[in-house]
Amino acid sequence: MFKNNPKNLLELTKTDTEKWLNSFDTILTDCDGVLWHEGIAIDGVPEAIALLKARGKQIYFVTNNGIKTRRDIWQTATSIGYDIPETRIIAPIHAIVEYLQARNFRKKVYIIGAEAIRQELTEAGIESFGPGPDILQGKLSDYIAQQVAAQSTDEVGAVIVGFDEHITFPKMLKASNFLGSNAACLFMTTNTDAVHRYPEFRIPGTGALLSALETTVGRKALQFGKPNPGICEELIKSGRLVAERTLMIGDVCKVDILFGHNCGFQTLLVGTGHNSEYELDEVLQTPGENQRYYVPDFFIPSLGNLTELIS
Known part of the structure; x- marks a missing residue:
């Protein structure tokens, strides 16, 4: 029915x-x-x-919203007439940080996503890297030897996937290597929204990027959004x-x-x-x-x- x-x-x-x-x-x-x-x-x-x-x-x-900190969202809300405490805003980046803090996380985080993710992690004392452009230079085999193989997978304890306007093959390669080489590496995402602003025009969302990575590593990410x-x-x-x-x-x-x-x-x-x-x-x-x-x-x-x- x-x-x-x-x-x-x-x-x-x-x-x-x-x-x-x-x-x-x-x-x-x-x-x-x-x-x-x-x-x-x-x-x-x-x-x-x-x-x-x-x-x-x-x-x-x-x-x-996986491209703004909870503080940013709260500031937007209060600046346009909404009277709400910051603590009454449920946002994925903040939820991820709380999740890591509750587990006394001490390793590095690799981010496919916005600078806001690194900002909230830094404020919580968690080291991370990844936001911004990462473009393949030269041959793929050389890039793997110089950039991917050189990074210790043991140092990375989590991969976070959010909306990333700079998404490239090198980023997907690094993430799949960290996750595929270490079963204990946490795999998290801000949301699974596949597309934005449809039907006027389509912007591939976090879910579109995430789907490719989940297929590559053979496991699902922990979701911190609706x-x-x-x-x-x-x-x-x-x-x-x-x-x-x-x-x-x-x-x-x-x-x-x-x-x-x-x-x-x-x-x-x-x-x-x-x-x-x-x-x-x-x-x-x-x-x-x-x-x-x-x-x-x-x-x-x-x-x-x-x-x-x-x-």
């Missing part, structure tokens, strides 16, 4: 709207495409978040949120909505993402075994429309 179309919040009666608002205590919301676009707040959304907070809702921002429910495990275990009393808001069905369902949350899709409504139509029109996990419980054109329902 396939899930029905999501309920449009703007079509609910006032009584049903109040019932819905009273059905959750905690909100987790995606950032880009829901709260802002390229660092600019979406009209009316800061006000909507403020109204939800005034109703006593606990708010967390949860992002798959839709992995593990990123909320501590919040649930500690009692800071109750799954059945939590709402997940997002703009991507196969990431945000899937994450919400994986965690046992209610789900709300907004239409302000680059492909939100297109993807929802696609999901509804192509039923399959996993369709019910991608279809949200509710839909609203913009989170800013909530001001009409709450005020």
